[in-house]
Amino acid sequence: xxxLVIAEHDDASLKxxxxxxxxxxxxxxxxxxxxxxxxxxxxxxxxxAKVAGVSKVLLAADAAYAHQLPEDVAPLxxxxxxxxxxxxxxxxxxxxxxxxxxxVAALLDVQAVSDITGVVSADTFERxxxxxxxxxxxxxxxAVKVVTVRATxxxxxxxxxxxxxxxxxxxxxxxxxxxxxxxxxxxSERPELTSARIVISGGRGMxxxxxxxxxxxxxxxxxxxxxxxxxxVDAGFVPNDYQVGQTGKIVAPDLxxxxxxxxxxxxxxxxxxxKVIVAIxxxxxxxxxxxxxxxxxxxxxxxxxxxxxAL
Amino acid sequence: xxxxxxxxxxxxxxxxxxxxxGGAAVxxxxxxxxxxxxxxxxxxxxxxxxLVPVKRVVDYNVKIRVKADGxxxxxxxxxxxxxxxxxxxxxxAVRLKEGGKATEVIAVSVGPAQAxxxxxxxxxxxxxxxxxxxxxxxxxxxxxxxxxxxxxxxEGAQLVILGKQAIDDDCNQTGQMLAALxxxxxxxFASKVAPADGSVTVTREIDGGLxxxxxxxxxxxxxxxxxxxxxxxxxPNIMKAKKKPLDIVAPDSLGxxxxxxxxxxxxxxxxxxxxxxxVSDVAALVEKLKIEAKVI
Numbered sequence: 001x002x003x004l005v006i007a008e009h010d011d012a013s014l015k016x017x018x019x020x021x022x023x024x025x026x027x028x029x030x031x032x033x034x035x036x037x038x039x040x041x042x043x044x045x046x047x048x049a050k051v052a053g054v055s056k057v058l059l060a061a062d063a064a065y066a067h068q069l070p071e072d073v074a075p076l077x078x079x080x081x082x083x084x085x086x087x088x089x090x091x092x093x094x095x096x097x098x099x100x101x102x103x104v105a106a107l108l109d110v111q112a113v114s115d116i117t118g119v120v121s122a123d124t125f126e127r128x129x130x131x132x133x134x135x136x137x138x139x140x141x142x143a144v145k146v147v148t149v150r151a152t153x154x155x156x157x158x159x160x161x162x163x164x165x166x167x168x169x170x171x172x173x174x175x176x177x178x179x180x181x182x183x184x185x186x187x188s189e190r191p192e193l194t195s196a197r198i199v200i201s202g203g204r205g206m207x208x209x210x211x212x213x214x215x216x217x218x219x220x221x222x223x224x225x226x227x228x229x230x231x232x233v234d235a236g237f238v239p240n241d242y243q244v245g246q247t248g249k250i251v252a253p254d255l256x257x258x259x260x261x262x263x264x265x266x267x268x269x270x271x272x273x274x275k276v277i278v279a280i281x282x283x284x285x286x287x288x289x290x291x292x293x294x295x296x297x298x299x300x301x302x303x304x305x306x307x308x309x310a311l
Numbered sequence: 312x313x314x315x316x317x318x319x320x321x322x323x324x325x326x327x328x329x330x331x332x333g334g335a336a337v338x339x340x341x342x343x344x345x346x347x348x349x350x351x352x353x354x355x356x357x358x359x360x361x362l363v364p365v366k367r368v369v370d371y372n373v374k375i376r377v378k379a380d381g382x383x384x385x386x387x388x389x390x391x392x393x394x395x396x397x398x399x400x401x402x403x404a405v406r407l408k409e410g411g412k413a414t415e416v417i418a419v420s421v422g423p424a425q426a427x428x429x430x431x432x433x434x435x436x437x438x439x440x441x442x443x444x445x446x447x448x449x450x451x452x453x454x455x456x457x458x459x460x461x462x463x464x465x466e467g468a469q470l471v472i473l474g475k476q477a478i479d480d481d482c483n484q485t486g487q488m489l490a491a492l493x494x495x496x497x498x499x500f501a502s503k504v505a506p507a508d509g510s511v512t513v514t515r516e517i518d519g520g521l522x523x524x525x526x527x528x529x530x531x532x533x534x535x536x537x538x539x540x541x542x543x544x545x546x547p548n549i550m551k552a553k554k555k556p557l558d559i560v561a562p563d564s565l566g567x568x569x570x571x572x573x574x575x576x577x578x579x580x581x582x583x584x585x586x587x588x589x590v591s592d593v594a595a596l597v598e599k600l601k602i603e604a605k606v607i
Contacts, residue, residue, distance in 0.1 A: 069524065070487065071496050095517040099499050102452065102487035111453045111572035114482045124576065129480055133375035134384050137576040177496035178526045181512065185520035192519065198606070222607060233536070240502065240516050240537050246481065247536060249518070255606040265374075272584055276604045278596065293587035294599050306593040311607070 001087030002031035004080060005054075006073075006100065008092050009036060009044035014051070016195045017092035017149075019156035022051055024149040025090050026157065027119035031055045034164070035080065037073050037171075039066035045166050052158035055165075062171035067180035068096060074103035075172045081108060081144055087122070093148035093250075094194075101148045110142035117153035131246035132269035151194060152252035152273055186241060193244065196225035198255045201244050201271070202237070203229040205260020205281065205300055209237040214304040215259060221311040227251065229258075229267045245270035260300045263288025280304065359506065359528075361404040361413045362468035363438060364459055365397040366450075367422050367429040368479040381577040393429045396474025398436075399534040402541040403504055404472050405437035412506050413470070415439050419462055421455050423447050427557060434552035435544030441557040448562075448569040451480075456488035461565040463493060468529070470511065475500050475533040486533035496526035500535040 003025045008015040025032045032053055036045040037060040045059040058080065064072045077089060089104055091097035093115040105112035117135070118126030124139045125147065193199060200215050212226065219226050227249070228242040244251055246269035256274035261267060263279070263286055271277070272291055279292035282299050289295040296303060369375065370392040376385040407413040418433035418441040420426040430441035444458050463471060476483035490497035498504070498513025502521065505512045506528070514523045516535045544552070562569050590596045600607045
C-alpha cells in the first residue's frame with residue numbers, strides 16, 4: 001500500500017520537517033507520495049520531487065489552500081485517501097501537522113497516532129507519553145493509519161537525488177468555515193530552533209527578557225538559534241515560539257547550551273536527544289546537570305559574556 | 312392581573328436540586344408562579360453557550376513511574392488534577408461569560424467517578440454546571456470527540472473551548488477531531504480568542520510566530536499556555552460549587568462505543584542520559600567543546 005506524506009511548506013520551499021516525515025514513511029515501507037497543497041506551491045512541489053524515496057508529488061494548487069487551513073486541507077486529504085486507497089497518512093508533528101492530521105483522522109473515523117518516535121512495523125509505533133517520561137508502543141488496527149512524526153527522531157531523507165513525477169490534483173470545494181486574517185512571523189537572521197545545529201536557551205535564571213541579549217551574543221558567534229524554557233516564557237521574558245519543551249518545540253541539535261535552566265522534566269522532554277548538552281547554572285543541585293555532558297556551576301552573568309568573548 | 316398558576320413536570324435532572332429533590336431520577340409535579348425560578352434558556356443570536364471539556368490527569372508535579380510489568384504508568388495513590396491546558400480553557404470560558412459574551416459555561420468530563428472532583432474544580436472557577444460521562448474505559452481522542460459531539464448537539468453549544476492537549480497521553484487531537492465531526496472550524500493552540508457576531512477571531516501559536524484566523528461560529532477552540540492565567544478558586548466559590556448541578560451520564564446513553572482503537576502493547580522507561588563531567592571555567596568548557604566533543 002502506498003503512503004501519503006502531507007508536506008509542510010511555504011510555497012517557495014519545503015520545510016525541513018517534511019524530510020523527516022518522508023524518512024519515517026520509508027521505515028513504514030511502500031510507495032511514498034507527497035501532497036503539496038498551496039496557492040503558488042510549484043517550487044515546493046519541485047523540491048518535494050527531488051527528495052530521495054518519493055515516487056510521486058501531488059500538487060493541489062488552489063486559492064483555498066493559500067494558507068493551508070485545516071478546514072480545507074483535511075477534506076482534500078480525505079478525498080485523496082479514498083480515491084487512491086492510501087494505507088498511511090503521515091505529517092510532521094509541527095504546529096501545522098498537529099492541526100490537520102487529527103481532523104483528517106476523524107473524517108476517516110480512525111484514531112490518529114501522535115508524535116511517533118519510532119516505527120516498529122507498518123501498524124505499530126513508538127511514541128512518548130507523559131512529557132517523555134515513558135515511551136508507549138501502540139498498535140493500530142484501523143484501515144488507514146494517520147500519524148504525526150516527531151522530526152528529531154528520524155534522520156532526514158536526502159533533499160536531492162529523487163526524481164518523482166509531479167501530478168496536479170483537483171481541489172475540493174472551500175469549506176467556508178475559516179479564513180486567514182494575518183500572520184506575525186518572527187523575523188530573525190538566526191536559524192530556526194527546530195533545524196539549528198546549535199541552540200542556546202535561557203531559563204528563569206535569566207531574570208529578564210533584556211538579559212537574553214547575552215545569549216544572542218553567543219548565538220551570533222556560533223550561528224545558533226535562541227530558545228527558552230517554559231518558565232522563561234511564563235515569566236514573560238520571551239515569546240512562546242522560543243519555548244523548548246514538551247509543550248513547546250522539540251529540538252535535537254548537535255550542541256544544546258542550557259543557561260539558567262533548572263531542568264524541569266517538561267524542558268528535558270524537549271531537548272534531551274541533543275547530541276551534546278552544556279548546562280550553565282549557579283545551583284549545583286539543578287536537575288539539568290544530570291543530563292548535561294558538560295556542566296559549569298557558576299553565575300551565568302559572568303560565564304555567558306566570557307563565553308561570547310572566548311569564541 | 313391575577314397570578315397565573317401553572318403546573319409542570321421537572322424532567323431535566325439539573326433542576327432537581329433547586330427544589331431540594333436531590334435525585335436525578337425524580338420527576339415530580341410542582342406548582343410555580345408566573346415564571347420558573349431557574350434561569351430562562353437563552354434564545355437570542357448573541358446568546359452563546361460554551362462547552363468546556365476537562366480531563367482528570369496525573370498532576371503535572373508528580374514524577375511519573377513506569378509499572379514494572381510494562382503495562383502502563385503508576386496511577387494508584389498518585390495526586391490527580393485538572394489537565395493544565397483545560398484549566399486555561401475553563402478560565403477563558405468563564406471570562407467570556409463575565410464579559411457578557413457567553414450566557415452559560417458547561418464543564419464536561421469523560422472519565423471515572425473521581426472526575427467529579429475535576430468538574431467541581433471547574434464549577435468553583437465559575438462554570439455554571441457540569442456533566443460527567445462516566446466510564447472506566449481508556450479514553451482515546453476519537454471516542455471522546457464523538458461523546459463531546461453528542462453533548463454539544465444535545466446542549467446546543469455554539470463554542471467549545473478545551474486544552475490543546477492532555478499532559479498524560481500528549482495526543483493533541485480531541486479538539487481537532489471534535490471540530491471535524493461537527494463540521495465546524497477549529498482555532499487550535501489559541502493565545503487570544505475574540506468572539507464577535509457570528510464569528511470568532513482566534514490568534515494561534517504556530518512555529519515561528521502567530522497566526523490569526525477568523526472562524527464562523529459555531530467553532531472549536533483549543534487553549535495554549537499564553538491564552539490566560541487561570542484563577543484560583545476562592546473558598547466561598549468552592550463551597551458554592553458543591554451545590555451547582557452535576558449530571559452523570561453513561562457513554563451508552565449517548566450511543567457511543569468507547570472501545571479503544573489503539574492497543575498499547577507496552578510502556579517503557581525512556582533511555583536515560585548519563586551525567587557528564589563538571590568543568591571548572593569557561594575556558595575549559597570551550598576547550599572541551601572544540602577538542603573533545605568537536606561541536607564548535
